[in-house]
Amino acid sequence: MMTGFRLNLSPLKEPLGFVKLVEWLTAIFAFGSCGGFSGRNIISLFCGDGGNETLTANFHYPFSKNTMTVTASVLCLRPDSASSAEFFVGIAIVCFLYSMVALLVYLGYMHVYKDSDFGPIFDFVITAILVFLWLVCSSAWAKGLQNVKGATDTEGVSATLALCKGGNVTCEVTEFANLRTLNISVVFGYLNMFVWAGNAWFVYKETPSRPAARPVFLKRGFLTS
Numbered sequence: 001m002m003t004g005f006r007l008n009l010s011p012l013k014e015p016l017g018f019v020k021l022v023e024w025l026t027a028i029f030a031f032g033s034c035g036g037f038s039g040r041n042i043i044s045l046f047c048g049d050g051g052n053e054t055l056t057a058n059f060h061y062p063f064s065k066n067t068m069t070v071t072a073s074v075l076c077l078r079p080d081s082a083s084s085a086e087f088f089v090g091i092a093i094v095c096f097l098y099s100m101v102a103l104l105v106y107l108g109y110m111h112v113y114k115d116s117d118f119g120p121i122f123d124f125v126i127t128a129i130l131v132f133l134w135l136v137c138s139s140a141w142a143k144g145l146q147n148v149k150g151a152t153d154t155e156g157v158s159a160t161l162a163l164c165k166g167g168n169v170t171c172e173v174t175e176f177a178n179l180r181t182l183n184i185s186v187v188f189g190y191l192n193m194f195v196w197a198g199n200a201w202f203v204y205k206e207t208p209s210r211p212a213a214r215p216v217f218l219k220r221g222f223l224t225s
Contacts, residue, residue, distance in 0.1 A: 011106040016206065019199040020106065024099035026192050031092035034085060034141070034185035037061050039177025041152055045163060046170040057157065059177075062086050063148050081151075084144030088137045088189060095130055095192065113206075120206035127203050131196045138189030145182050152177070 011017030038060035045053040058069045064082035102123065105113055113119040150156050154173045158164040164171035 005108040006111060007108055008110055009107060011110055015202045016199075017103070017106045019195060019202060020099055020102050023192065023195055023199060024096060024103065026188055026195055027092045027096040027099060030185055030188040030192055031089045031096065033181045033188065034092075035061050035089045037181055037185075039152075039179065041157070041173050041177050042175035043157055043161070044172050044174045046172070047168060057152065057173075059148075059152060061089075063144070081144035081147045084137075084140040088141035088144075088185070091130070091133050091137045092189075092192070095134075095196070098126065098130070117208050120203065120208070124200065124203045124207050127196060127200045131193060131200055134189060134193035134196055138186060138193060141189060142186045145179075145186060148182070149179065 012021060038058065041057040041059075043055040043057055045055065047053070062082040062085045064080055105119070113123075151160075152173070153176075154171065157173055158171045161171060163169055
């Protein structure tokens, strides 16, 4: 069996290779829209003596307790969403790297991939695991995003900013950061789950574990195979 690299782009015209290319692209959008985020809220302070002040609240990935800064003060994002955000980005990066390796195998070593039992089975097991991980990390990040939104709204800021706890000071977030890219990241998370689930079927078709059809013959009134 020849094991050398032989470039063949035909797998991209088939579901097995084309869906893997889609997985590679959706993984980029998933970790890019979440991992590269930074936002800014404008907080207005209304004092009892009639004076007003304006503060700027900046926050960014990974949305941990100490990643929200109000002017010169550091506020805590409560609850901490760093674990869910980092888990989501981590899975996206793993899928990005695995998709690149798989595409390399499909385009250069498909003759080895189809002639061996190990390659398709390994590919199917990893794909099935990643489907489950996409479900878990997307659900966790969707909940984490809700926590980020709650921690950066008026009620969340008022609960953590010391100036807002004074009896004669009222705090209100008057300008909110655009969280559209974070919402998109959640969508891409679930989209990745469905794409990888669909790809699992095409990978499964390459595995040798499926039982082959056995011919059935009628002989002297008995069914034999």
